[in-house]
Amino acid sequence: MFDRVRLRNLEEFEDPRMVPLGGHLFGACFFLMKLLPARFMLERAVERGQLGPGGIICESSSGTFALALAMLSVQNDYRLLIVGDWALDRNLRRRLFQLGVELDIVETAHPTGGFQLARLERLQDHLRNKPGSYWPAQYSNHDNPTAYSKIAARFIDVVGPVDCLVGSVGSGGSMCGTARYLRLLFPELKVVGIDTHNSVLFGQPNALRHVSGLGGGIIPANVDHTQFDEIHWLSAAEIISAAHDLHKKHGLFMGPTSGAAFRVARWWSDNHPGKRVVAIFPDEGHRYADTVFDVAWVAANIPNWTRTRSEEPITVPSPGVKMTDWARYPWGRRGLSEVLGDGLPPG
Numbered sequence: 288m289f290d291r292v293r294l295r296n297l298e299e300f301e302d303p304r305m306v307p308l309g310g311h312l313f314g315a316c317f318f319l320m321k322l323l324p325a326r327f328m329l330e331r332a333v334e335r336g337q338l339g340p341g342g343i344i345c346e347s348s349s350g351t352f353a354l355a356l357a358m359l360s361v362q363n364d365y366r367l368l369i370v371g372d373w374a375l376d377r378n379l380r381r382r383l384f385q386l387g388v389e390l391d392i393v394e395t396a397h398p399t400g401g402f403q404l405a406r407l408e409r410l411q412d413h414l415r416n417k418p419g420s421y422w423p424a425q426y427s428n429h430d431n432p433t434a435y436s437k438i439a440a441r442f443i444d445v446v447g448p449v450d451c452l453v454g455s456v457g458s459g460g461s462m463c464g465t466a467r468y469l470r471l472l473f474p475e476l477k478v479v480g481i482d483t484h485n486s487v488l489f490g491q492p493n494a495l496r497h498v499s500g501l502g503g504g505i506i507p508a509n510v511d512h513t514q515f516d517e518i519h520w521l522s523a524a525e526i527i528s529a530a531h532d533l534h535k536k537h538g539l540f541m542g543p544t545s546g547a548a549f550r551v552a553r554w555w556s557d558n559h560p561g562k563r564v565v566a567i568f569p570d571e572g573h574r575y576a577d578t579v580f581d582v583a584w585v586a587a588n589i590p591n592w593t594r595t596r597s598e599e600p601i602t603v604p605s606p607g608v609k610m611t612d613w614a615r616y617p618w619g620r621r622g623l624s625e626v627l628g629d630g631l632p633p634g
């Protein structure tokens with residue numbers, strides 16, 4: 288039988304702390320944002336009979352979704368298999384092992400779909416070999432964006448009418464889900480998504496990327512392009528230095544995708560005085576202490592780290608242009624094919 292109480296053991300960690308950052312800008316600081324969609328997806332799976340007591344969960348993830356599933360699985364006696372890649376750092380691997388996760392690390396990227404597609408292909412092998420196992424499929428499962436109603440409600444509780452929502456886009460669940468709910472009340476809401484150079488999500492050609500958590504080599508079904516008014520692309524160096532700034536200026540020790548949201552939201556807020564802006568900060572910085580927050584590691588691994596950072600974005604004529612610095616494109620709530628025409632990246 289569905290043990291709702293146990294699945295909700297970690298519910299107190301789901302709500303973000305809403306931190307005022309000056310002007311009308313708020314940071315929604317999550318301990319681990321993915322706990323919310325992970326719990327919601329598992330609850331729905333149990334209700335639909337897709338996941339039973341002692342069941343096996345298989346998922347592809349190299350980051351926070353894996354950790355969220357691991358925390359929930361150990362509380363609820365599920366077995367969990369994660370297919371990951373290089374982005375699964377040593378600290379996170381240790382935590383997953385401690386939580387009893389079976390890990391399969393993909394070493395080679397798919398020739399066109401990168402590591403993300405290589406992971407998904409490996410996952411299919413595991414699903415075939417473990418009949419009856421449940422695949423949450425965060426990139427395409429509608430329960431992922433649907434989980435965010437309570438986050439939209441929390442933003443309204445604290446901020447009142449929200450004028451602008453800013454955040455990094457990975458699976459698309461958090462930004463598209465929260466935006467949909469907020470727009471039921473505030474149809475004029477501006478939604479600003481953040482991607483990174485060489486990510487296909489909003490039309491960049493696929494190539495090597497140096498940060499995880501946002502962007503990707505394939506376009507997730509949960510990215511609803513028509514939700515976005517504006518897209519920004521940041522380099523890994525810009526994202527990491529923004530995470531350092533968030534720590535130095537506000538004492539908030541958060542991950543790189545939070546840094547990205549801070550950089551863009553601060554700029555948007557300064558350029559729209561009086562508008563209430565919420566930036567989504569998805570996880571804390573501890574996982575990145577040996578990488579993003581270690582300047583020796585950053586200097587050795589992140590291209591153009593010493594280059595001077597731009598104070599503001601360059602507005603590009605199309606999303607597919609070669610980018611080296613902070614770029615911005617007025618997306619205008621259009622679909623991907625409307626913006627890119629025939630030049631669609633793989634989806």
Ligand SMILES: Cc1ncc(COP(=O)(O)O)c(C=O)c1O
Pocket residue numbers: 350351352455456457458459460461462499500501542544545569570
């Ligand atoms: C740290 C971090 N930030 C942001 C995101 C993007 O969130 P979403 O998948 O809801 O688009 C992810 C996605 O995995 C993440 O791990």
